[in-house]
Amino acid sequence: MKKWRLSLRLFPLFAIALLLSGCGKEGLSTLIPMGTVAKEQADLMLFSLLIMVLVMVVVIVLFTYAIIKFRKKRGQEDFIPKQVEGNAKLELLWTIIPIILLIILAVPTISKTFAHSDTHVAKGDDVIKVKVTGHQYWWEFEYPDQKIKTAQDLVIPTGKKVVVELTSKDVIHAFWVPALAGKIDANPGQTTSLWLDADKEGTYKGRCAELCGSSHALMYFNVKAVSPDEFKQWSKDMKDGPSAPTTASAKKGEQIFKNNCMSCHAVGEKGGQTAPNLSNFADRENIAGFKEHNKKNLKAWIKNPGKIKPGAEMPSFEDELSDDQINALADYLFSLSVKK
Template sequence: MKRKWQRWFRLLPLAALALLLSGCGKEGVSALEPLGPVAKDQADLMLISVLIMVVVVLVVGFIYFYVLIRFRKRKGQEDYIPKQVEGNTTLEIVWTVIPIVLLCILAVPTVPKTFSLSDTHSAKKESALEIEVSANQFWWQFTYPKQKVTTAQDVVIPTDRPVVFKLTSNDVIHSFWVPALGGKVDANPGQVTTLKLEADKEGTYRGRCAELCGSSHALMYFNVKAVSSAEFDRWIKEMKAGPDQPASASAKQGEQLFKQNCMSCHAVGASQTNKLAPNLTNFADRKYIAGFLDHDKKTLEKWIADPSALKPGATMPARGASGKLTDEQIKQIADYLFTLSVEK
């Protein structure tokens, strides 16, 4: 029973390789399905290392099972005394040198890639897009400094050029990770770190916080929406123009309530930055509420009524700054927020 099981376990790394090659996980979420040049470079390095490691595991596994089967204690051999071998210099040199060679094979591509993937300066020369990211417990703000546009939770990037993210944090250490586009870099308070990413094709890629940052670390999602260059320019223009005025009576009422109850932290208007809570200029265009909740009015009302029930540790007060918003008023605010769309 034992040998059968263990042989099965020896096969697992092979299965791992097969899975790696075929890719798995959901598209737009997984590091195993790289969708940009950075993630592809990283996946290549992963593959090289996996291949080397599979060789190692196979060699060790072969000797291991041979030894266990060949030299097991058999019945009637109780008095047998094996030869007491001290060692074997040749063998020992062999299994010192071979790993060194394997590691050199791995180190050779590792070093140049370490430098090239962290090189954000030459990326700038290629007229890369610069986006400032500031992380907060538990949401993300994105500012396009050249375009003077600020948004939150969903970041829009063009597909035709690399993007350099300049990361910082307003409170604790967070980490900015979009697995399908590339590895993560930490967002540290009081410092700016940089990360270069690029998307090959249009689509929405899931991003998340990867460094423990408090109660809702697990819910600190964001989205990277990659669009064509023309669409990106249009989006910037629309963001600057801002959303249309609300039409319905309820939404108009909601706007008033929003101004009284929410504006001390939130902002509507893409030029407004450095607020205590996410900028909501294009709220209605986003994919999720608070980064992870279904994007519908019902959920939004639940969220406004009691945010920390849905996202533990969220600092947003229940029922507005006053804490006194009625269900009806919350409904009106929700109506207003769903008019905040810039995409025509």
């Protein structure tokens, strides 16, 4: 890759690259890459863009010259231009030059495509494995080595290769964290994979990129990159499970949770597996993947999930639970933290 970066610098058109990198929000844009894969992808994108800009410039210059120089002028209505049949040399020229340009582009294309698709994990490799399952419209994350299950927020250590194994419970989804790596589809009944890493601690926005139904546009998730030590601590805490509720309201909420929610949701090991695992709910970044993380939004969600995410599987509890009960439930859910 060093060689390509060098040739990029030599390019006078590098200005465009600079211009583009000002584009978009940090943690969300492919143009501000924060991981190895995204960086190399961005380099390749810019490299191909530069070749294409070169082609565009040649075409536009010839084209503009032709339409200005040869437009019909007054007083030469009877002029008949020479009926040129073709020109073998010119035609060969604009056949061969594009072929050369494409070969130049093909070399890094092949090498990087193989590099980025290499998710083979040998025994003893220091990588983090994550099994990701797409659901309409949320993401389930399982760490087989750490034996942890969570949802919506994918926690990873910085600087380590993370191998993501994808599948889906229902329709085809696609797992995309623009700032860290390109997307791969999550297909029902099959597994696909990709790898990514993050240079810096921070939260990166992830989203579904394959039309999956009514709330496709709201199927967000977060990737939280933390230091390797913090990750170790977190995975240990996750295994221990959340601390027990302390306030009276939260305790009441726990009972309501057991009666109403546990057939689908799990806390720790206990509970259903068809809806997001809520063990570390209080530590999440967002309600429903995109709303601000506060009790008000949580209550609105419990009352009528379909209003926030059209087509969401979770039923409305507006008529099932009283406001008091929902308050208690929210207090309980906001007590579910693995942070000590």
